[in-house]
Amino acid sequence: MFGRSRSWVGGGHGKSSRNIHSLDHLKYLYNVLTKNTTVTEQNRNLLVETIRSITEILIWGDQNDSSVFDFFLEKNMFVFFLNILRQKSGRYVCVQLLQTLNILFENISHETSLYYLLSNNYVNSIIVHKFDFSDEEIMAYYISFLKTLSLKLNNHTVHFFYNEHTNDFALYTEAIKFFNHPESMVRIAVRTITLNVYKVSLDNQAMLHYIRDKTAVPYFSNLVWFIGSHVIELDNCVQTDEEHRNRGKLSDLVAEHLDHLHYLNDILIINCEFLNDVLTDHLLNRLFLPLYVCSLENQDKGGERPKISLPVSLYLLSQVFLIIHHAPLVNSLADVILNGDLSEIYAKTEQDVQRSCAKPSIRCFIKPTESLERSLEMNKHKGKRRVQKRPNYKNVGEEEDEDKGPAEEAQEGAEKAKGTEGGSKGVKTSGEREEIEMVIMERSKLPELAGGTSMQEQNTTDEEKSAATGLESVQWSRPFLDMVYHALDSPDDDYHALFVLCLLYAMSHNKGMDPAKLERIQLPVPSAAEKTTYNHLLAERLIRIMNNAAQPDGKIRLATLELSCLLLKQQVVTSTGCIIKDVHLACLEGAREESVHLVRHFYKGEEIFLDMFEDEYRSMTMKPMNVEYLMMDASILLPPTGTPLTGIDFVKRLPCGDVEKTRRAIRVFFMLRSLSLQLRGEPETQLPLTREEDLIKTDDVLDLNNSDLIACTVITKDGGMVQRFLAVDIYQMSLVEPDVSRLGWGVVKFAGLLQDMQVTGVEDDSRALNIIIHKPASSPHSKPFPILQATFVFSDHIRCIIAKQRLAKGRIQARRMKMQRIAALLDLPIQPTTEVLGFGLGSASSSQHLPFRFYDQCRRGSSDPTVQRSVFASVDKVPGFAVAQCINQHSSPSVSSPSPSASGSPSGSGSSSHCDSGGASSSSTPSVAQSPSDDPMTMDQPQPNIPDQLVIVNETDADARPSKSPARSGDMETVSLSPSLIPAQQPSISLLCEDTADTLSVESLTLVPPVDPHSLHTLLPPTGMPPPPAPAAEGTVTPDEEAAPSGPVGPTEP
């Protein structure tokens, strides 16, 4: 933008840069200015560079040499700037001047320097200078300049900007004229400036009065109109939408509305009472009530009045309550919504409209009669005449008396009344108010009565209710509230219901809300100390929504369901317990039951089901509903849709296709389960399937006596090389090094989930494996990040194959166990997957489990080895569970699907796997029994260890991109299919087949071993040999390694 050449001013000599920062140089520049007082084409560049250099020297002076500033002041150099500016010298010079000013005020660090610059009112002259604002660059620099100045406002500097005597406050009044500038950055800057000004005005009465008396009404009325106009545009956008095409624009309009609300809230929380009264009044009576609330009611009424559609109005009101917590405002607003009567709004407004349109307290949404600029102008002049008389808020009214008609007295009376009530009511007269409240009291007793009598009574519909109240007080109905309830009833979809729930949620969570207001409709605030009753009408509707959501073809979106659950909890859960009526609880249990059925329908045992199950749980718990975020999303404003092509979040639309239906069913199940447990006061013991705290972590010290350990050299990507022992636990692989203090124990140097692991062979080295373990992505924006990426070199190819198999089997095993736990959760009979257990854990014989568990005991308080044992002991039950197999048959094939292709595997590796499994089956028969035998009760104790580890794995990808998880599991599949892994799986097939043969029992497992002894012999020789160049440590390990293979031989052969 600016030329890059420099220092052609400083006399043109190259050395200039040395003394460019000096008083002398400033003097020189001063000379340049005096010789070039008129801007011409010729000296333009010179002047610009001169001004720029002056800036630099001034900043330097501020930091280094105060005499520079003295000179600047002494020579009144600011005048030159002004003079140049006024010559209409063109944008080039203008921009330079504005940049200079920006830099000056931004970088000045000394108060005194700042005062120098501000004295003499030159800055104000520049502020009011009529720049060419059509130039976007000038506009940007100008508004930045004002913003910079506003950041310098404080009690001392404010007097340089605000002139009490002339009622001038150019910085503020010039800024707010741009409040509706088309460029968003400019609008933001204006808001910043106003907020900075308001903040300072707290300590400056005169200025505060000026702002309130002279600018508040014009500014706020225009602002409110501006917001309202956006809202109407937003509504149009929703109404005219076809096929969700308006979404981009809509989301901008919504974001814009949110910006406005946040801005209003920022003003309100500055807590400047004077201003807040005016602002609240305008917001309520010129925007929220006439435009938002009125639109809640029957759309046909109200004649020509501007209106918005019901969903939009509910949506926007929710936003209001979510963002603005200013008590007087939210209470008045809630009052009208919950208790209000139409007549209150309409009757009054009609009269008011006739009286005058510009009054703040009139309930209608109309354009301010004057533009902001003009009303500021008018106020200023009036001020000059009258401000001395009575500088008071009420003056605003009086002044306008001149142009407006009579009837101002009443107006003022109302305002006063409001003031005395702490501004808590945006209502017209107090007489009506009392009447309304009385009615409410009576009404609120109704539900109690109903609750006391019978269920039938509670089931009365809205119409009946309102009819009933109609009897009591014919003229007082609560149309808005009725509408709110009515919208929850819609059977077709939850389009309106979601908004209503949000609104109720937002109101009840609003910090400014008077709990008494909500108690009248028995909607307790979350923190309510003790409740004895709840709103049955609402509770029933919520339960109906839940029930609907659990139907296969339910049209309830997950967000709606989650919100319903939240609201129901909020209603019935107290600090001491749950006050839900049995009949309601029964209905809820019914819904939960439905949801179980729904999930069962999808529990086909597809491999991916487990991933989805855990992923859904994770994303649900990691991202609990945030209603504020939900209501920031414009997409819910359009009628609910099912297609993901819209880019709408899964929870905010209906499912599309079987996968999404499954996901939805799972989530519904989770939500209703959690709700049901909570209402019954029971803890969750089954979910999540895996807990972080159950995992082995780095630096844990494990007793590895009798564990299978494989020595290897780990070569990391960056060339590091360490000796480690590879140990495979149920869910994790870990790399340990011997613990120096205890023989046979090891310190974990690395632990990673088997599920996250990719194992590949190394082409030219049969002893080596490439292993990559990815860390779960922490956010959708990040890529999975490898926590381990290394080549493992084993002492020979046999060890290498063993290692590979263990890793592969471990994964399969872990998955199966988790599937069984899910089956238990769904009350499905559990397939005795003993064979898998026996097989998958083959490498980890029961003796190996124990050390891990024992060790872990200290950390996992609950999972105690004895419990474990008792589970082990329940072997006998297995046969009884054979019934379950018919169901599980579905699942098992898919799990083992890779194995058929494995049949062609080399026999060598195959035999080794047999060896392994043989060992396992024999020595670990107890563990075999473990999972199948479990009834849900016994299950939860031992199991947590297992599944938890898996959960974390899944977190990674599935969470980030749901669509990815299938693809990824595919990867896993291919991984497990890699040639050397396949043999390992082969046995599992045979086991599975036998398994499904109904007769499965512990016995059947022993069918496998016979193969083993056979192959064992082939295997044993290599293992038996002392490993050639192994490190000294390995010596201790080798026995362990051998222990596993040799162990089986004994038991199985008999």
Place this chain on the structure above:
Amino acid sequence: MTYAYLFKYIIIGDTGVGKSCLLLQFTDKRFQPVHDLTIGVEFGARMVNIDGKQIKLQIWDTAGQESFRSITRSYYRGAAGALLVYDITRRETFNHLTSWLEDARQHSSSNMVIMLIGNKSDLESRRDVKREEGEAFAREHGLIFMETSAKTACNVEEAFINTAKEIYRKIQQGLFDVHNEANGIKIGPQQCISSSVGPSTSQRNSGDVESNSGCC
């Protein structure tokens, strides 16, 4: 001063990390940084050339406005690119990145390009945050990363221009709706005229057709 596109940037990060100095360093080469003088600005603009297209970068510093939620929110939303700056000599500024980023993600459009900048790379002796840490953070959160020095101008150019390139790439891919100014992207004045006649089609052409780059 015509341009094909205008990109709006914001600069975020703790106070004192050198945001406004970076800004001045990039937008106005005439202010050469010298050892006894630090100057910053809150607003700056500069033209750059990307793929033969003139692109105007407008950079807004959000300093001093953190206390107002509405303001930060709006700023994020109005920008196409963000420079998230920390000071390599002060670890706490690095530690705060997460919350800055959270804010940014929360309020910005999902397409906003965020560049992580470790500033003051000239102060190697006082370094408190390793380069690798910055890289790791950027990788984990999907950001572009660079260490810069506003003082020596090292990498400053690259930081702003790479961000612009990324935005431009996203425009080419159709990820940004260039007609929607709320995204922090504006089509140059010439294009605007044509767009007022034929709302979408003509405008689209000017944006998508690579060949006519010379004219603007």
